Amino acid sequence: MPFPHAADPRVAPVGDPEPEVAEMLAKTLGDDRGVPLAIFRTMARHPRMMKRFNVLGGFFLTRGDLPARERELVVLRVAWRSGCEYEWAQHVLIGRRAGLADEEIVRVTDPDAPWPPADAVLLRAADEVLDHTDLSDATWAELAGRFTETQLVELVVLVGFYRMAAGFLNAAGVQKEEDLPGWPTGFRPGDGT
Template sequence: MSLPHSETPRVAPVDDPTPEVADLLGRTLSDAGGTPLTIFRTLARHPRMLKRFNVLGGFFLTRGTLPSRDRELAILRTAWNTGCEYEWGQHVLIGRDVGLTDTEIEAVTTPSASTPEPALLAIVDELIDHDDLGDEAWRTLVERYDTDQALEFVLLVGFYRMTAGFLNATGVQREDHLPRFPAPEHR
């Protein structure tokens, strides 16, 4: 069951960072105008945490071994399952950049046999619902990926589930340019 999300930030993003924090923020994703994303400016309230968060998040986005389409489908399904519109919007943009179509992205909300990668989305669902995988789901994962990639997939879903909890609980507000969730009939 989803809780209603805060309409206002519970933790204000950093707007006037110290030089040390500005340096950390300079290594994060920014909007088209060069302003660090709200998630990172909020995490900047805890600079040591931001630094470590960037290391793991950066690994998944730039150094991981999963196919980028699979990665983005898994993150989008995680965002959908956790009701995290901020994460959804950021990864719609990233998903488009790696070749996902808007039709494929919207299909993530209602998996079916015609959905791109329905087996992967089912694994995401199982991880989120149970914090575990049954034998069949695990077999599907290791038939598709090598051991490193299977471990990475499980950790990816966990990382973005954790991130969604952070975003939802602290009331991080979406940047205006981010896509919103699909129409209510999909929810």
């Protein structure tokens, strides 16, 4: 779980970017007013890295081979397990658009919750990669019965990418936009995991 910080954000989002950075930020996701999200304005402190980060993140969200609902189940589990409220909040919204019900989103936070087998194996895969940096033979075989090799590669890299993003968001103290949802009522990240 994240450490408490003396001050957040630790890295202030860029407020008045240089033209080249402003052009890159204009291509990122924004809030309802069109303001680039805090993650991108913070990452803009390192424009070359932000550019490459956006390529891979954009791939997962718009060009990946995994179905959107399954992708978002995995990302929400990673956000929860990483204690990253910013990532959680953004992917609650994306998950809803991908077809996840609010009840399912909250259930992601319960490691003992019952899931249909097709969803349970995805959550188990996320947990195994987070806990062991690997997948068990049983989990791999179950996934391989459903997904192509391309999708399996994507799934494992997806977990790692969003774990990396969570580490950046937590360590930099990126603050979520005020209109975004927080943790589910009565829950705190990592409860029971």
